[in-house]
Amino acid sequence: MTALPTLPPAVLAEELTHLALCWRLVRRDGAALGFTSHDRPLLVNGLRHESRPGMSPSAVVLGDGVTVDDMEVAGALSAGALTATDLLAGRWDGARLDLFLVDWRNPGTGRQWLAEGTLGDVAVGTGADAGFMAELIGPGAALAASVVEICSPECRAELGDARCRVDLRRRERLTSVTAALPDRVQLAGIIAADHVQGELAVLSGPQAGLIRRILAEDTGWLLLDEPLALAVGTRVHVGEGCDKRFATCRDRFGNARNFRGEPHVPGADLLTRYAV
Template identity: 75%
Template sequence: MLSDDLTHLALCWRLVRRDGAALGFTSHDAALLVDGLIHLARPGMTPSAVVLGDGLEANDMEVAGALSAGALTASDLLAGRWDGARVELFLVDWRVPDAGRHVLASGTLGEVAVGDGADASFTAELLGPGAALAASAVELCSPECRAELGDARCRVSLRGREPILLLAEAEPDRVRADGITAADFAQGSLLVLDGPQAGLERRLIAEDDGWLLFDEPLALAAGTRVQVQEGCDKRFATCRDRFGNAANFRGEPQVPGADLLTRYQF
């Protein structure tokens, strides 16, 4: 493809969301069918310089483009529907797009910034495979539990702790529902089951007078059906007294903290 005297190359993007939904775009002036997915013509969608190396550093890059009501939308990006989506950038011969492709970069979608105005644009960070090398390979000592409620290390059963209910009241940064003890769901999560925001999830960071507060705003309406999951503040006393799960506590509550040397004894 690249060794021909005369090339007929088109740049293509493929985004695959975590729920399996996929979008394709191309810099060509007409849509291309590649591996069964139609890649829509988006000539204004351009990447930053693509740098490929054989070292261990993370080869990250950015992509910029115009938003389209029929494809990527500002509301979907800002709501987090595309967070962590798999992204692949490649070249094809636009005359025979299924004949083969030359992959330039791949990774996951990172931080997204959306512009203002009717013709809004966006920039998105593409995190290459090397970005995983920046993650810590071992756990650090901590007084709080490092497991998540209900996971394989915690082992607390979530049966009966993930009720489905209708919202009694809703505001952009908080919601209230009847029939539950709201305090039990602080540090838990909320999954929207119907309406225009179906599929979106928010962390419930705190409880305030019966209201559950979001970590990020989410526009919901009273009567929306949601599933909420109980939370845990990750303290040993909570694990022992509320869940009876002290044997599986994944923290070190007795290890002295950094303030040990500043303590005074009278």
């Protein structure tokens, strides 16, 4: 999908405005939705933007400063598109959102960019006219992150990333659910303990597309970070995890040379240690 040019200044300077606010939401799995404040759907850059006059952002302030550019977006829920069930289940967590203006007379000519970012915390209302309120985390939020790593006994890399370099292709499995409770599952043909701190992605059934992190193992059960209602036989994709300890990196993965931590540096508890 090619980027649209910026709207000509003459369109923005017209006394009688023909501008419509548009939203473009793209989930992490690639599913995309478009909405517009106009009273009829608009086709913008190949994506149909459905009419949602109730969707509105908080004040949009554009500038050249370096402050963190977070904002809030609010809108109405739709039975066919953006539903409370999907929002609360986490399907839209981390989705990319683009907010822009177009000339509704000819929406394919260009757009005026207003804001972009990812969806953060989402709150869903109740009742017949329920809506949602979501935090939009802009690119400037990265400026608040520390760029200097802190010395730690645990590894600061993520399993399989460019610094860890462990090949995950041999450590991922397609399998099925053999037993399930709201906060835990049992899977066929895996070593449960090896998947602690890994991820479980649902591939079939009504929960398809949801991803949960595996927090712990308990006598063959994998404990999940959030409840997930799965039926026996549901197909899932599960990846191994790492507890970020040096012994695990060395003994299980054979990857000690890429360990990104300081396991042998004395910590703040050095003076409180005593011989047993």
